[in-house]
Amino acid sequence: MITFDKLKTNEVKTLKISKQIVLDLNSNQLTTFVGPQDQHLSAIQKRYHVDYFLRSNVLEIEGEKSEVMEAIKKIEKMIQSIRNNESLTSKDILEILHHPTTAIKKHVPITYTFGGKHIYPKTNGQEELVRAMKKHDMVFSVGPAGTGKTFLAVAYAVSLLRDNKIKRIILTRPAVEAGENLGFLPGDLKEKVDPYLQPLYDALNILLGVESVEKMLEKKTIEIAPLAYMRGRTLDDAFIILDEAQNTTDAQMKMFLSRMGYNSKMIINGDITQIDLPFNQQSGLLIALDLLSDMEEIAIVKLQFSDIVRHPLVSKILKRYEKRRKQ
Template identity: 55%
Template sequence: MAEEIIHFNNRREAQDLTAGGPEFLRLIAGAFDIRITARDMWVKLSGPDERVQQAAEFFRILRDIRERGARLGEHGLRYALRAYQQGKGEELRQLYSVRIDVAPGRPPIFPRTFGQRDYVRAIMTRDITFGIGPAGTGKTYLAMAMAVSYLLKGDVSRIILTRPAIEAGEALGYLPGDMYQKVFPYLRPLYDALYDMMSPDDIERNMDRGVIEVAPLAYMRGRTLNHAFVILDEAQNTTSEQMLMFLTRLGFDSRCVITGDLTQVDLPPSKASGLVEARRILSNIQGIAFAELTDADVVRHSLVQKVIQAYREDRLQTRGRTPARPTDTLEPTA
């Protein structure tokens, strides 16, 4: 039998590394088959020597991640534990080496899963990136973080956010108000992400100057977007013609991210999704990346992942097929 004591530097660190309560410590104890005794500023690991060493290494990895500025929270800690149990300790340590700095005074943003890391790396290295995956996988949020980071570093001179306003059939002219008032309800998710990364005053000032522009997809026609970071959200609801129109707007020194969820296509049955077509036609073009996120990358409430999986299984059973899990999915361990 062996023992090792992990000392915390302060109460905040203790809270961050234990998810703020005994439940996560019990989860760790069960995962490594050891006993954990907890006090305010330390935890004692007791059990077989090899298992105690593994648990201690896991805590050291968590501390390294925290020192990089990341705050894992309960979801992140559980994800980290599953990853470590599956032999991905070093990969887990490197996951949080990808850091996105946004506006001063706002915390840095990190990819929270291996799929999100690959998505962010694709945005960094490709001029056009497609982020495809279910709700809650951070497609729009991470794209927005990258856009703000590029703007503040001077890599682009403006951010352009667009989305097909399919709920209004993109015929927005009859709606009251100016452009902002017309499109706000349809583009609210983009604003929500933006307000996490910049102050309201900075957002308003940049929108007044045209540095940040938000518009429905139909208003992109006929333009050339130079030195811009362009995000097309909800791309599964573009038609083939709209997708081609949008992709051909890209100008010099620009970067483009297209996000979508192929399970939430709201187009009429007679209309093919431009996102589906783009994935088929463009997947082999150099300079274009397709980042496929799965339910393993969901970072919302833990029930969201279960809801997505349950609906997927039901749909596949309805079609008479057995659901297959993605090969890159982190499976929960007992």
């Protein structure tokens, strides 16, 4: 990508910059970059209050210098995304425009979806989490909702399963409800908890496809079950993910951590701002973080609000709730 700078001054003497970018993209990639009816470029224009002019493969961005430079950084990330995945959706644009810009790196994909799209970490915190999962057999991943804790853990588990480095994936969570009562739901414990495990099913379906997931569940290559079903087991050759770990008791967390067998990895995900336990019961996650924080064999990754990859409003809303919680 080649850039050329030109300076302009308007009537009120505000310094503006016009930056030209030669887009090194083929015709299909250029169409993806621009978006239907210039939607992607219009999103940049709206976000940074800049003007754009596209002539063939030369894009000119004009506006206040700081805004133009930020827009250029986002354009570079858009180009990187297209080269990595050959796609760029409205959701991708939102994530790129509303997240802090990190250095452009040539990432190795974690794995790929059922549709063939490569999965990459999208923030610095997510990169740290992926590195920790590769290096350590036990990882605590702590952070607010929407930071990708569950999806990244499932994606890395799927990558190991595809490479025959593990024999099965086990996903579990405690049977604690967010202000709801499981006792009034029909069925046994697993049937009661299954709806709360839907995020895990969703991630697997995206990565493997619904039919493959159903077959793997039948063969027990993938197992999704309440935490209570883990008692008394030794889990060898497995990738085990504990979700919603903030809702474990001390005894449950100890039980879970001691299930780890040979050639296995454990990922413990939790959000300490969303503890649904009774007020007189301390979270097993908080206790474990305190007890195990100095063990070199265990990684603890703390994701931040800046790592949230949902709609940008989610981060702002959660920050308000967190501020109130600390008052």
